[in-house]
Amino acid sequence: MPTPIQALPDDVIHLMAAGEVIDSLAAVVRELAENALDAGASRIAIQLETDCWRVSVADNGTGMSLSDLEQAALPHRTSKIQQRADLWQIRSLGFRGEALHSLARLAELEICSRRQASPDLADLTEDQAEEKAEGYRAIYSAAGEPTQLQPLALAPGSIVTAAKLFEHWPSRRQSQPWAQQLRAVQQAVQHLALCYPQVTWQVEQNGRPWFSIWGSPTAKPILAQLLRIPPADLQEVTLRFGAEFGAEFGAEQGVESRPAALTLTLGLPDRCHRHRPDWVKVAVNGRMVRLPELEQTLLSSLRRALPRERFPVCLLHLKAPPDQIDWNRHPAKTELYLRHLEIWQAQVKQAVDHALQSSLEDSQPLNQLLKVAEAEGVYRTSRTVASSEVAPSGVAPSEVAPSQAASLIPLKATAQVHDMYILVEHPGGLWLVEQHIAHERVLYEQLSERWQMLPLEPPLILGQLSEKQQAQLLRLGLEVVPFGEQQWAARSAPAALAERLDCAEAILELSLGGDLETALVATACRTAIRNGQPLSATEMQNLIDQWQATRNPRTCPHGRPIYLSLEESSLSRFFRRHWVIGKSHGI
Numbered sequence: 292m293p294t295p296i297q298a299l300p301d302d303v304i305h306l307m308a309a310g311e312v313i314d315s316l317a318a319v320v321r322e323l324a325e326n327a328l329d330a331g332a333s334r335i336a337i338q339l340e341t342d343c344w345r346v347s348v349a350d351n352g353t354g355m356s357l358s359d360l361e362q363a364a365l366p367h368r369t370s371k372i373q374q375r376a377d378l379w380q381i382r383s384l385g386f387r388g389e390a391l392h393s394l395a396r397l398a399e400l401e402i403c404s405r406r407q408a409s410p411d412l413a414d415l416t417e418d419q420a421e422e423k424a425e426g427y428r429a430i431y432s433a434a435g436e437p438t439q440l441q442p443l444a445l446a447p448g449s450i451v452t453a454a455k456l457f458e459h460w461p462s463r464r465q466s467q468p469w470a471q472q473l474r475a476v477q478q479a480v481q482h483l484a485l486c487y488p489q490v491t492w493q494v495e496q497n498g499r500p501w502f503s504i505w506g507s508p509t510a511k512p513i514l515a516q517l518l519r520i521p522p523a524d525l526q527e528v529t530l531r532f533g534a535e536f537g538a539e540f541g542a543e544q545g546v547e548s549r550p551a552a553l554t555l556t557l558g559l560p561d562r563c564h565r566h567r568p569d570w571v572k573v574a575v576n577g578r579m580v581r582l583p584e585l586e587q588t589l590l591s592s593l594r595r596a597l598p599r600e601r602f603p604v605c606l607l608h609l610k611a612p613p614d615q616i617d618w619n620r621h622p623a624k625t626e627l628y629l630r631h632l633e634i635w636q637a638q639v640k641q642a643v644d645h646a647l648q649s650s651l652e653d654s655q656p657l658n659q660l661l662k663v664a665e666a667e668g669v670y671r672t673s674r675t676v677a678s679s680e681v682a683p684s685g686v687a688p689s690e691v692a693p694s695q696a697a698s699l700i701p702l703k704a705t706a707q708v709h710d711m712y713i714l715v716e717h718p719g720g721l722w723l724v725e726q727h728i729a730h731e732r733v734l735y736e737q738l739s740e741r742w743q744m745l746p747l748e749p750p751l752i753l754g755q756l757s758e759k760q761q762a763q764l765l766r767l768g769l770e771v772v773p774f775g776e777q778q779w780a781a782r783s784a785p786a787a788l789a790e791r792l793d794c795a796e797a798i799l800e801l802s803l804g805g806d807l808e809t810a811l812v813a814t815a816c817r818t819a820i821r822n823g824q825p826l827s828a829t830e831m832q833n834l835i836d837q838w839q840a841t842r843n844p845r846t847c848p849h850g851r852p853i854y855l856s857l858e859e860s861s862l863s864r865f866f867r868r869h870w871v872i873g874k875s876h877g878i
Contacts, residue, residue, distance in 0.1 A: 296359045313393045314463055316346065316456070317475035322390040323348035323451050324483055328490065328577070330354070330449065333506065337494045339476065341469065344398075344456040351448040355404040357427050357440070363402060364395040364435035391451075395435040397460065398453035403428045407447040477502065481517055482579040485572065485606055488513045510556050510606055518570070518604065524563040525604075528646040529554045530638055551611055553635070555642040558604030560596040561845045561852040568602040575609045575616065581626055585609075588636045592643040595735065595812065596843045598850035607639060647843040676730065676820060676830040676837075702839055704831035711822040713831050720858040726831075727822050728847035729838040734787070735815035735848045736841050742811065743786040744768050750780040751795045760802035767801060767810050785810075787818050812848040 327335050330352025338347040394400050405426030430439040457463040484504045491506040515522040531552040573582045593603045617628035706714040715722040764771045774780035788797045801810050
């Protein structure tokens with residue numbers, strides 16, 4: 292039987308933050324919808340009437356009994372927590388018992404509810420069971436006290452209506468234009484739908500359907516529905532961890548390790564990205580929150596997988612042990628204190644790598660042809676593909692992604708097209724891989740893993756270095772010292788450049804760059820083989836093997852797509868192999 296609503300102890304009330312902030316239409320919808328979700332609803336219907344500032348939220352949740360309705364709008368009445376210790380074991384969206392009381396003060400509040408039938412009713416007398424299962428309609432005063440209570444025939448669940456919102460607070464009605472208020476309502480519903488994908492939402496405005504979100508087992512179809520993109524453009528990864536992280540999540544205190552998990556829904560970087568970081572979303576235990584540390588982790592992990600000046604589409608949902616979260620940071624509960632943040636950051640990076648690598652195996656046709664790679668580079672030396680045993684930087688390909696080697700699909704390099712593209716055969720069709728940017732991705736990840744400086748004997752003499760260029764080389768780890776008038780001696784250089792004839796030119800180019808990340812990209816780009824360079828069958832296969840083992844095989848460090856997919860199903864449709872023999876012969 293659900294826990295009845297009851298008054299909170301004073302010591303619990305005093306530990307809470309400030310009261311609920313209901314300052315907009317979206318805040319009203321959010322609070323009522325969260326109550327419906329806490330009641331276990333699988334369908335939620337929202338009605339908005341703009342003329343009378345009326346909001347109605349109906350759900351098929353557990354509903355409320357008559358005694359619950361009598362206390363529902365009184366201050367600090369809730370069924371979510373009972374004692375002080377419960378504040379550190381929050382498992383619901385609401386827990387302060389202030390939302391309905393605040394609505395009673397801001398609007399004309401009405402609740403119609405009927406308790407769902409439950410097995411405990413069998414232990415009651417017939418009259419008691421009938422009373423428990425009967426529906427009621429309650430109207431509340433501004434103080435939250437029920438002024439009318441009457442029986443009502445309705446299906447199990449609740450209908451909460453707030454009419455004449457902010458009638459005595461005109462500043463709140465005028466704080467935002469109506470169109471902006473509606474956009475905020477839509478975003479609030481979308482956020483809840485992403486956190487609770489199994490729930491179906493139907494929203495009406497002034498008696499007409501506005502939008503619907505159909506329930507799904509995971510957030511991936513919901514995100515595709517909201518952004519109006521094919522689900523194939525999204526990759527979903529779930530990581531679960533418990534015993535292996537027991538020490539970090541509390542086992543050191545002598546308690547049983549608590550399981551945790553995260554789910555990352557990521558737009559594939561080569562086909563799904565945004566001009567703004569407006570779809571970098573983080574949710575914790577069913578609530579969308581602001582966690583700048585994890586948002587930055589997502590952005591930095593995807594920085595070299597996206598086109599320039601583009602941002603990812605991603606939804607990160609953490610399922611953390613309740614005692615690792617303190618929700619009592621912000622009245623709207625959009626900010627929180629999360630323990631062991633550095634552990635979560637490491638898991639997020641792992642999830643991003645896993646999603647990018649997994650997407651290669653689930654490849655679908657790209658929406659556009661590959662761009663022609665950049666023209667012949669400025670360096671004079673030839674580029675070569677190292678053998679599979681030893682990569683150019685001295686890192687074996689197995690060291691780049693050892694955990695992925697066993698699960699990679701077999702790829703066979705069959706031909707080179709125009710000395711630019713490698714034709715690759717795989718069980719599902721063909722890929723056309725652009726050789727320069729594929730090699731650039733390989734070298735970039737190898738350099739990122741092992742950015743080594745080698746001594747130069749004799750040193751390289753450089754000229755025309757400004758103070759800014761000298762400081763840049765020092766930041767990158769190069770040893771540069773004065774050597775005569777307007778000359779400097781470079782006593783060390785990156786391992787990938789140290790043996791090259793044009794090492795001096797490469798160092799000068801690095802001195803004009805930005806941070807270490809930019810230097811890594813520039814070094815990889817200028818060291819990679821060029822388009823127009825013939826490759827032997829062995830070199831092509833070595834390059835494909837090394838590229839397939841990278842963490843992000845879809846795009847180069849500049850964000851360009853690396854391969855074009857020609858799936859067997861597409862080839863069959865083009866050549867009409869799905870026709871029956873008789874029809875294909877005109878019979």
